[in-house]
Amino acid sequence: MTNKNPTSYDFIGDIHGCHDTLVSLLQALDYQYSDGCYRHERRQAVFVGDFVDRGPHQIEVIDTVRAMVDAGQAHAVMGNHEFNAIAYVTEDKKYGGYLRAHTERNERNHWAFLEAMQASPERYDELLEWFMTLPLWLDLGDVRAVHACWDRDGIAFLKEKYATDGLMTEALLHAASDPENPEFEIVENLLKGKTIKLADGLSYQDSVGVTRHYMRVRWWDADATTYKAAFIGPPAALSHIEDDPIDGDHLIEYGHNEPPLFIGHYWMQGKPTPLSPNIACVDYSIARREIGKLCAYRWDGETELDAQKFVCVPRLEP
Numbered sequence: 001m002t003n004k005n006p007t008s009y010d011f012i013g014d015i016h017g018c019h020d021t022l023v024s025l026l027q028a029l030d031y032q033y034s035d036g037c038y039r040h041e042r043r044q045a046v047f048v049g050d051f052v053d054r055g056p057h058q059i060e061v062i063d064t065v066r067a068m069v070d071a072g073q074a075h076a077v078m079g080n081h082e083f084n085a086i087a088y089v090t091e092d093k094k095y096g097g098y099l100r101a102h103t104e105r106n107e108r109n110h111w112a113f114l115e116a117m118q119a120s121p122e123r124y125d126e127l128l129e130w131f132m133t134l135p136l137w138l139d140l141g142d143v144r145a146v147h148a149c150w151d152r153d154g155i156a157f158l159k160e161k162y163a164t165d166g167l168m169t170e171a172l173l174h175a176a177s178d179p180e181n182p183e184f185e186i187v188e189n190l191l192k193g194k195t196i197k198l199a200d201g202l203s204y205q206d207s208v209g210v211t212r213h214y215m216r217v218r219w220w221d222a223d224a225t226t227y228k229a230a231f232i233g234p235p236a237a238l239s240h241i242e243d244d245p246i247d248g249d250h251l252i253e254y255g256h257n258e259p260p261l262f263i264g265h266y267w268m269q270g271k272p273t274p275l276s277p278n279i280a281c282v283d284y285s286i287a288r289r290e291i292g293k294l295c296a297y298r299w300d301g302e303t304e305l306d307a308q309k310f311v312c313v314p315r316l317e318p
C-alpha cells in the first residue's frame with residue numbers, strides 16, 4: 001500500500017552503519033515490517049544521508065533503507081560518505097589515481113565500508129550504483145532535505161548546467177572532484193556544509209582527532225558574526241577559535257518564509273532543538289559510542305518547527 005500524497009514525513013538522521021539502532025528508531029516511530037520493508041500507514045520517511053562508514057552493519061543499513069525507497073515508503077538523499085565512497089573507486093581522468101585519493105586518512109575514514117565490501121565483494125558495484133541514484137537535494141514542495149546546506153545559488157547552477165533536479169551524473173561527479181571547478185565548492189556546500197578558513201597559523205582538532213585549518217560554520221545564522229559564534233565542532237576546540245569578526249562571507253541565506261529544511265551531518269549533541277524556526281538538524285552523533293543517538297523529526301506540515309517533535313533512540317551498537 002503506497003501512500004501517494006503524504007503530508008507527513010519523518011526525517012531521519014545520519015545512520016553510519018548502525019542498523020540495530022535504525023530498526024529501533026523505525027519501531028519507535030510505529031513503522032512495521034511487512035511485504036519486504038518497513039512501512040507506516042500514513043507517513044513516509046526521508047533519510048538525510050550518511051548511511052555508511054563507522055558502524056558495524058554497513059550493508060544491512062543500505063538494504064533496509066533501499067527497500068523502503070524502492071517500495072515508495074521513503075526518500076533518501078546523498079551524504080558526503082556516499083559521495084566519497086563513489087569518488088574513492090572512480091578513476092580520475094585528469095590527474096590519474098582516484099577522484100578521492102587513497103590516503104591513509106581517507107582509508108581510515110572509509111574502513112568499515114571497505115571491510116564490508118571485502119567480505120561481500122559481489123555487492124560492491126550494486127551498492128555504488130545505488131549511491132549514484134541518491135539526489136544531492138530533495139525539494140518536496142512544502143518541505144526540503146539536504147545533507148548539510150541548502151546552497152540555493154549552487155542548486156540553481158547545477159539545475160541549469162546539468163539539467164538535473166538533484167541527481168548525480170558522471171560528468172558532475174568528475175567536475176565536483178576538482179577544486180578548480182565551481183561544482184567542487186557547490187557539492188562541498190551541499191554535502192559537507194559551508195566552511196571558512198581560520199586565520200593563518202590557527203587550527204583545532206575535530207571530533208576524530210584530525211587537525212583542521214577550516215571550520216564548519218553556522219551558515220544559516222546571521223547573528224553569528226565572529227569565528228567563535230559561527231563555529232560548529234567539538235566544544236573542547238572552542239578555546240582555539242578566535243572571537244574576531246569573520247573575514248569575508250560565511251552566510252548562505254535561507255529565508256524565514258522558505259519551506260522547512262531538514263539536514264544531517266553536524267554531530268549535534270544534547271537535547272534536540274531546531275537550529276532556526278524553519279531549519280532542523282537530525283544528526284545526533286550516532287557514531288559516538290557513549291553519547292550517540294539516532295534522531296528523527298516528525299513533520300506534519302508545520303511551517304515553524306517544534307522541539308517537541310524530535311524522536312530519538314540511544315545507540316544500540318556496542
Ligand SMILES: [Mn+2]
Binds near residue numbers: 014079081264
Ligand atoms: Mn555527513
